[in-house]
Amino acid sequence: MQRIEKAPGKINLSLDALFLHDDGEPEWQMVMTSIDLADYVQITLRDDPAIEVRTSSGFLPEDQRNLAYKAAQLLQHTYQIPTGALIEIDKHIPVAAGLGGGSSDAAAVLRGLNELWQLGLTREHLARLGLQIDSDVPYCVYGETALVTGKGDQIKPLGSLPNFWVVVVKPEVSVSTPRIIRALDCDQIQQHPQTEALVAAVEAGDLNAMTRNMGNVLAPITTERYPVIKQLSERLLQFGADVAQMSGSGPTVFGICSQYSRAQRIYNSMSGFCAEVYLVKPLKP
Numbered sequence: 001m002q003r004i005e006k007a008p009g010k011i012n013l014s015l016d017a018l019f020l021h022d023d024g025e026p027e028w029q030m031v032m033t034s035i036d037l038a039d040y041v042q043i044t045l046r047d048d049p050a051i052e053v054r055t056s057s058g059f060l061p062e063d064q065r066n067l068a069y070k071a072a073q074l075l076q077h078t079y080q081i082p083t084g085a086l087i088e089i090d091k092h093i094p095v096a097a098g099l100g101g102g103s104s105d106a107a108a109v110l111r112g113l114n115e116l117w118q119l120g121l122t123r124e125h126l127a128r129l130g131l132q133i134d135s136d137v138p139y140c141v142y143g144e145t146a147l148v149t150g151k152g153d154q155i156k157p158l159g160s161l162p163n164f165w166v167v168v169v170k171p172e173v174s175v176s177t178p179r180i181i182r183a184l185d186c187d188q189i190q191q192h193p194q195t196e197a198l199v200a201a202v203e204a205g206d207l208n209a210m211t212r213n214m215g216n217v218l219a220p221i222t223t224e225r226y227p228v229i230k231q232l233s234e235r236l237l238q239f240g241a242d243v244a245q246m247s248g249s250g251p252t253v254f255g256i257c258s259q260y261s262r263a264q265r266i267y268n269s270m271s272g273f274c275a276e277v278y279l280v281k282p283l284k285p
Contacts, residue, residue, distance in 0.1 A: 005108035008034040009099035014193035015216040033145040041108040046084040057091040067106035096174035098248030107140035144285040162207040165263035170276035180249040211243035222250035
């Protein structure tokens, strides 16, 4: 038996950390949405118990370090499944970019194997399992615009976003999320995103209010290490983006545009500065 799952990337419309738990994990408050830049995960059941991962990227591990492998192993061990799976990942989301590619692949494996192994698990249950893999996996199980709180495990879908386009720019650096989070001092955060106002703007379909209330508390930490992030954000604004912001722990930045024609011009202009530039839209629920 075989199944193909779409694994869309995500961007953080806001990212806030309120405090650190005793285990060092942040208490997150984030608004996230998925975009139509996606990996495709093909899962084929095996007769033996082996789990095998193959990817189209030369940069990714294909063993227990791969989040998709961890997802399959977690389901297999938790529910004592005697059969294994071949997982083939066609990568389109940039690696180590702050776009949640690895987490989305893992979420796709959870969804796909839930069907193939006929486990009958709810989306909420899969999300709780996903937290054992990575803090972005619970959101990626849902894959729609949501308020994400707790350690990443509390997901509140927010419905459809107003209409806009996103220019996504990935500079030629890779960022280690654990390293950035280790440098996070919640007491030193000078400006928090207005998350409640952002959620209200999303629910009201008010793009102007949305762009006014976005923010990412990890941006100063990552930008200090990689100044190119600030330079690309400034370029996006100069070329006409309504707002520009880093996604996740970086280094990817994105600009939001209400008009397609302007987004197309920004995309063309940014392509002269960066090899990895994408013009995408948020996914509808």
